[in-house]
Amino acid sequence: MSQRMRLFILILIVNLCIVLIYLIWNHIRRKEKLGSVWMKAVMMLLCPVIGPAFILLSFFLYKIFSFGGVDLSDVVFSKDRTEKFVHPDEDMEKNMVSLEEALEVTDKKSLRTLMLNVIREDYRKSLASITLALNSEDSETSHYAASILQDVLNDFRSGVQEKYLQCQEKNEQQEENCIRLAEYMNSILEQKVLTDLEQHSMTEKMKEVLETAWQLDKGKISSTTYEEICLRLLDIKDYADCDTWCERAMEQYPRVLSSYTCKLKLYFSCGEKEKFFRVMKDLRELDITIDNETLELIRTFM
Numbered sequence: 614m615s616q617r618m619r620l621f622i623l624i625l626i627v628n629l630c631i632v633l634i635y636l637i638w639n640h641i642r643r644k645e646k647l648g649s650v651w652m653k654a655v656m657m658l659l660c661p662v663i664g665p666a667f668i669l670l671s672f673f674l675y676k677i678f679s680f681g682g683v684d685l686s687d688v689v690f691s692k693d694r695t696e697k698f699v700h701p702d703e704d705m706e707k708n709m710v711s712l713e714e715a716l717e718v719t720d721k722k723s724l725r726t727l728m729l730n731v732i733r734e735d736y737r738k739s740l741a742s743i744t745l746a747l748n749s750e751d752s753e754t755s756h757y758a759a760s761i762l763q764d765v766l767n768d769f770r771s772g773v774q775e776k777y778l779q780c781q782e783k784n785e786q787q788e789e790n791c792i793r794l795a796e797y798m799n800s801i802l803e804q805k806v807l808t809d810l811e812q813h814s815m816t817e818k819m820k821e822v823l824e825t826a827w828q829l830d831k832g833k834i835s836s837t838t839y840e841e842i843c844l845r846l847l848d849i850k851d852y853a854d855c856d857t858w859c860e861r862a863m864e865q866y867p868r869v870l871s872s873y874t875c876k877l878k879l880y881f882s883c884g885e886k887e888k889f890f891r892v893m894k895d896l897r898e899l900d901i902t903i904d905n906e907t908l909e910l911i912r913t914f915m
Contacts, residue, residue, distance in 0.1 A: 791826035843875040
C-alpha cells in the first residue's frame with residue numbers, strides 16, 4: 614500500500630472520528646434539532662476535511678460576532694402594541710355609499726338592502742345618519758330605521774340607569790365608574806338623536822357623575838373627557854357650567870389643544886370677542902400644533 618493511500622485512509626478515519634464526536638456531543642447537549650445535526654454529520658462524512666472545517670469555522674464566527682449579546686431594547690413583545698394591517702376589500706368598498714346619499718335613491722329594493730347591511734354592522738356610531746331614514750318615502754326603510762333607533766336608545770337608557778346606580782356606591786371604583794358612565798353617555802349624546810328634553814336631561818346627568826369624579830379624584834379625568842362634557846354642555850347652551858369645566862380643563866391640561874378649543878368654541882357661541890382673542894393669543898404663544906377645525910373656527914370669527 615502506497616504512502617498516499619495510507620494518508621487518505623488516515624484522513625477518513627480521523628474524519629469519521631470527528632463525525633462520531635460531533636454526534637455524541639450534540640446528543641449530550643440536545644440544543645440543536647435532530648434533523649440539523651444529522652444533516653451536518655452527513656455533510657462532514659461526505660466532505661472530509663472541508664466539511665468539518667466549514668462547520669468549525671461557522672461555529673467560531675458565530676461565537677465571535679454574538680459575543681456582545683443581542684440588543685433587544687427596541688423590540689416590543691407586547692401583543693397590545695402590535696398593529697395588524699388588513700388589506701381593504703376593494704369589491705365591497707366600490708359598492709359602498711353614505712347613508713345620506715342612499716336615501717336619495719329611488720330604487721326601494723337597493724335602499725332596503727343597504728339598510729339591512731347597516732343593521733348587520735356596528736350601527737351605534739351612525740345613529741344620526743339612520744335618523745334621516747325615518748323620513749324616507751319607503752315605509753319599510755323607515756321601519757328599519759325606527760327599529761334600530763328604538764333598540765339602541767332603549768339599551769342606552771337602561772344602561773345609563775344601571776351604571777348610574779353603580780356610581781352612587783361609595784367604593785374604591787366610584788370615580789372610575791363615573792368616568793366610564795360619562796364616556797358611555799357621550800357616545801350617544803354627541804350624535805344628537807334624543808329629543809331636546811331628554812338630551813338636556815342626559816347631559817345634566819353626565820355633568821353630575823363627572824362632578825362626582827372630579828370631587829373624588831380629578832386627576833383621573835382625561836383631557837378627552839373634559840372636552841366631551843364641554844361640548845355636550847355647549848349643545849344645550851349651558852354656557853355657565855361649560856365655562857366652569859373649561860377652566861378645570863385649562864387648569865389640569867394647560868398644554869393640551871382641546872383645553873383651548875373648548876374655550877374658543879364657548880366664546881364663539883357666546884359672541885365674546887375679547888375673551889376669544891385672548892385665548893387665541895395664549896394659544897399662539899404655546900408650541901402646540903393647531904388642527905384644521907380650530908383654524909377654521911378662528912377664520913370664521915375673525
